[in-house]
Amino acid sequence: MKLIIFAGPPTCGKTTVIRQVVRRIIKKNFKPAYLKIDVLYADEDEQLKREFNIPTKKIYSGELCPDHCNVVVLDEVVEWAEQKGADFLFVETAGLCLRCSPYIENSLGIVVLEATSGMNLPRKIGPMLTLADISVITKIDLVSQAEREVFRYRILEAAKEITVVESNALYGIGIDPIVRDILKSKDIEHPMFLKGNPPVGTCTICVGKKEIGAKNHFGVLRTMENDLFYVGE
Amino acid sequence: MEIAKITVIGGIGKDGQPEKVKRFDLKMGDIISIVGPTGCGKTTLINDIELFANNNTPSERRILINDEPIPDDFSFDPSKHPIALISQHTNFLSDLPVGEFLKIHAKIRGSDSAELMIEETLDFANQLTGEAIIRETAMTELSGGQTRSLLIADAVIIGNSPIILLDEIENAGIHRTKALKLLKKYEKIFVFVTHDPRIALLSDFRIIMKNGAMQKMITTNAEEKVAAIGLKKIDDVMLEFRKLIRAGEEITDSIFAEQIEDLAASYKIYLKRRKS
Numbered sequence: 001m002k003l004i005i006f007a008g009p010p011t012c013g014k015t016t017v018i019r020q021v022v023r024r025i026i027k028k029n030f031k032p033a034y035l036k037i038d039v040l041y042a043d044e045d046e047q048l049k050r051e052f053n054i055p056t057k058k059i060y061s062g063e064l065c066p067d068h069c070n071v072v073v074l075d076e077v078v079e080w081a082e083q084k085g086a087d088f089l090f091v092e093t094a095g096l097c098l099r100c101s102p103y104i105e106n107s108l109g110i111v112v113l114e115a116t117s118g119m120n121l122p123r124k125i126g127p128m129l130t131l132a133d134i135s136v137i138t139k140i141d142l143v144s145q146a147e148r149e150v151f152r153y154r155i156l157e158a159a160k161e162i163t164v165v166e167s168n169a170l171y172g173i174g175i176d177p178i179v180r181d182i183l184k185s186k187d188i189e190h191p192m193f194l195k196g197n198p199p200v201g202t203c204t205i206c207v208g209k210k211e212i213g214a215k216n217h218f219g220v221l222r223t224m225e226n227d228l229f230y231v232g233e
Numbered sequence: 234m235e236i237a238k239i240t241v242i243g244g245i246g247k248d249g250q251p252e253k254v255k256r257f258d259l260k261m262g263d264i265i266s267i268v269g270p271t272g273c274g275k276t277t278l279i280n281d282i283e284l285f286a287n288n289n290t291p292s293e294r295r296i297l298i299n300d301e302p303i304p305d306d307f308s309f310d311p312s313k314h315p316i317a318l319i320s321q322h323t324n325f326l327s328d329l330p331v332g333e334f335l336k337i338h339a340k341i342r343g344s345d346s347a348e349l350m351i352e353e354t355l356d357f358a359n360q361l362t363g364e365a366i367i368r369e370t371a372m373t374e375l376s377g378g379q380t381r382s383l384l385i386a387d388a389v390i391i392g393n394s395p396i397i398l399l400d401e402i403e404n405a406g407i408h409r410t411k412a413l414k415l416l417k418k419y420e421k422i423f424v425f426v427t428h429d430p431r432i433a434l435l436s437d438f439r440i441i442m443k444n445g446a447m448q449k450m451i452t453t454n455a456e457e458k459v460a461a462i463g464l465k466k467i468d469d470v471m472l473e474f475r476k477l478i479r480a481g482e483e484i485t486d487s488i489f490a491e492q493i494e495d496l497a498a499s500y501k502i503y504l505k506r507r508k509s
Contacts, residue, residue, distance in 0.1 A: 116326055118326055143323065144323055144384050145323075150337055150338060171280070
């Protein structure tokens with residue numbers, strides 16, 4: 001089975017891209033499965049189940065960071081998809097964190113970015129972009145040619161090796177090159193490893209200490225003037 | 234890649250039937266129009282051109298450049314993309330000042346005389362719009378007409394795209410006569426999606442769309458070219474009325490008569506010219 005992870009900021013068009021990809025994968029007589037990880041609300045799994053009658057699953061990360069959730073549940077979801085006889089497992093992440101990435105070593109990582117989100121976005125989103133294999137730009141019909149060029153240029157500036165695909169996913173334009181790369185991608189290798197390095201340390205804020213100010217925390221800290229330092233054992 | 238010619242090869246319409254127009258060529262310097270009722274597939278056709286469709290869009294059309302299809306995995310260097318599409322929805326989203334934004338674009342396009350290009354672009358744009366665009370204005374503050382003018386000027390001068398697709402620009406409050414006159418000076422391929430008879434008749438040929446399919450291709454003949462001059466006159470009269478209303482004038486009987494008489498006089502000249 002092949003694992004394909006889709007990331008990207010909320011409302012960027014991930015589901016629309018996935019829907020077009022799934023349609024084409026089914027046409028080629030493959031069986032896809034789909035997992036949606038989100039924080040509070042998602043109904044994309046139900047939509048895809050209704051539309052394509054494929055095995056789908058939804059996991060709310062709730063108290064956990066959604067990418068963290070992805071890391072701790074993915075092995076079980078892969079097992080589930082394999083039991084369902086899937087050839088492809090598509091994972092749609094909540095796409096909130098700009099510090100880590102949800103991609104898995106040797107599996108295909110796809111970041112979806114909307115052209116309308118401004119020319120600086122590629123400079124802002126870090127590993128979600130730089131560790132992806134393909135960057136799909138959606139809603140290209142809404143922005144000026146000039147901004148599209150700047151957007152594309154800045155993606156390549158941040159991630160030199162990335163494949164950039166411009167698409168108008170609503171109309172199924174620009175989807176075929178993505179499907180081609182998905183078909184060419186490698187099967188899952190066990191054990192699975194997260195691509196890239198996660199953010200630093202165990203965070204006291206993540207575990208519920210809400211007091212403001214470095215003096216109230218331990219671990220890797222910084223103050224306004226000083227760079228990172230470490231407090232603790 | 235040096236583009237000398239692009240070819241559109243017909244696919245299928247909304248009903249799945251093959252298109253009546255099997256193919257047409259666009260050569261450098263050509264100005265063409267795509268016409269037809271709303272929803273007939275005009276925009277889909279220019280989207281196909283823009284994406285170099287290769288039997289991979291719902292219309293199954295194919296686009297060739299210099300008689301060759303574009304390989305599926307080919308992707309243009311953003312600084313060399315040959316097509317600029319300016320649609321009804323196209324907008325600037327960046328709130329950078331106009332001058333600064335143009336500078337970034339010129340830099341990405343590899344220009345070493347950015348300053349000159351910015352000047353030329355603004356000069357071009359300001360000939361198309363009523364209200365001059367100032368360098369310091371944020372792009373998002375531009376009016377609809379100013380935005381459209383700047384989009385066109387940027388695509389022609391900084392982008393220097395050999396192929397420019399313009400989707401219903403007549404609705405955007407720009408000076409059409411000047412636009413066409415200015416555009417003709419540049420050796421490019423211009424494709425207009427339009428409802429404007431003047432733009433259609435000033436084109437070398439027009440493609441008529443119906444039900445998602447290219448139905449017919451009409452080359453503008455000598456008779457139509459003369460009619461285009463007459464249409465310009467009618468258009469000028471309409472513009473004159475617009476100007477008067479904008480300026481807070483009342484359209485009196487005598488003002489109305491003056492304009493219509495003017496029109497009648499040019500019609501007589503036109504008839505005389507046709508006879509000779």
